[in-house]
Amino acid sequence: MPEPLLALVGVHKSFGGVRAVRDLSFHVGEGEVVGLIGPNGSGKSTTVHLVAGALTPSAGDIRVDGRSVRALPVSARVPLGLARTFQTTSLFPEYTVEEQVLLGCHTRFRCTPAASVLQTRSSRRDDSEQRDRAFRILEFVGLADLASVPAAAISSARQRLLMVAMALASEPRVLLLDEPAAGMVASERKALARVITGIRERGVGVLVIEHHMGLILEVCQRIVVLNFGEKLAEGTPAEIRNDPRVIDAYLGGGRPC
Ligand SMILES: Nc1ncnc2c1ncn2[C@@H]1O[C@H](COP(=O)(O)OP(=O)(O)OP(=O)(O)O)[C@@H](O)[C@H]1O
Ligand SMILES: [Mg+2]
Structure with missing residues (x-):
């Protein structure tokens, strides 16, 4: 078995x-x-x-x-x-909804942080792939319309869905x-x-x-x-x-x- x-x-x-x-x-x-x-x-x-x-x-x-x-x-x-959400909401309130999900994506990010800071061609390509992926995840949980809104400004129910989206970002x-x-x-x-x-x-x-x-x-x-x-x-x-x-x-x- x-x-x-x-x-x-x-x-x-x-x-x-x-x-x-x-x-x-x-x-x-x-x-x-x-x-x-x-x-x-x-x-x-x-x-x-x-x-x-x-x-x-x-x-x-x-x-x-x-x-x-x-x-x-x-x-x-x-x-x-393995990915998880927390019993209490744990977000970076000043980040937008999309940025929160991108943080989750970065747990599987192929570029090193240094490459990302230096904006090499491959990191720019990865950035746009990650943004597409983040958007698809936000669509899946029903938060795509709020992508550019700060996480602190959305309702607590939506913040809970956002935590699910962040967890999904690590596939x-x-x-x-x-x-x-x-x-x-x-x-x-x-x-x-x-x-x-x-x-x-x-x-x-x-x-x-x-x-x-x-x-x-x-x-x-x-x-x-x-x-x-x-x-x-x-x-x-x-x-x-x-x-x-x-x-x-x-x-x-x-x-x-
Ligand atoms: N870090 C810790 N140090 C000491 N005791 C702890 C710690 N974490 C949990 N406990 C204790 O372990 C037991 C189980 O706690 P846990 O948080 O897992 O319960 P729970 O089923 O999630 O409860 P709730 O429904 O209230 O969220 C409780 O008695 C709690 O006080
Ligand atoms: Mg508990």
Whole structure:
């Protein structure tokens, strides 16, 4: 059987006495959206930090195509196809929407920064290719009309889509989205759902953390439920919605909407 695109194998992460993630195993396949849900503090963002390389597991392994990335820094994981967005918006507010995406493109930029500064012919050609690519990504997420607007001037929902666009600019094979719908109204969530589905249709594996159950149930093929850092359940949206353990620990509490 081929190795899954992304696999977590018995992953643990402790912060001093806090066991944030315990013995967590699951996988994300190509063209699959996997939801990661659970109460506040259940270890969801920690899991994304571990996969992206911002944190190192205390034990266990993280694999891309069967190859361990456990010891690799973030910079070495991006070329393998891992990209992520953050729970809190992290943009350069003075940059335009297009410039933000170009920053994402530069993680795969072929020119050295020195060549870019000196504006060699090949760096000028690369610049125009990157700008075309940035524009296509902005069209894909529905922000092309705002390309020349400073990122600080667009709504927070659009800033969240912009973070997705920046992550897409590195041409990921696995995209990690930490609460992409935070603060969005229904019509904005619908647009985000279309974007996530479009990403999946391009063969990208997506791991999405979200408290909004409507979005999770709509876009995910599989859902992993965390509770106190441990996997409480895993299954299809229908299985998870009807699982009494999940209802007790999470869905029954009135927190998700
Ligand atoms: N850098 C850190 N140092 C110490 N403890 C941490 C650190 N990061 C997370 N934790 C703790 O680990 C646990 C899991 O936190 P995490 O942020 O992964 O939860 P979460 O499921 O993303 O929650 P939320 O839904 O509120 O975003 C919490 O108890 C948190 O306080
Ligand atoms: Mg979190």
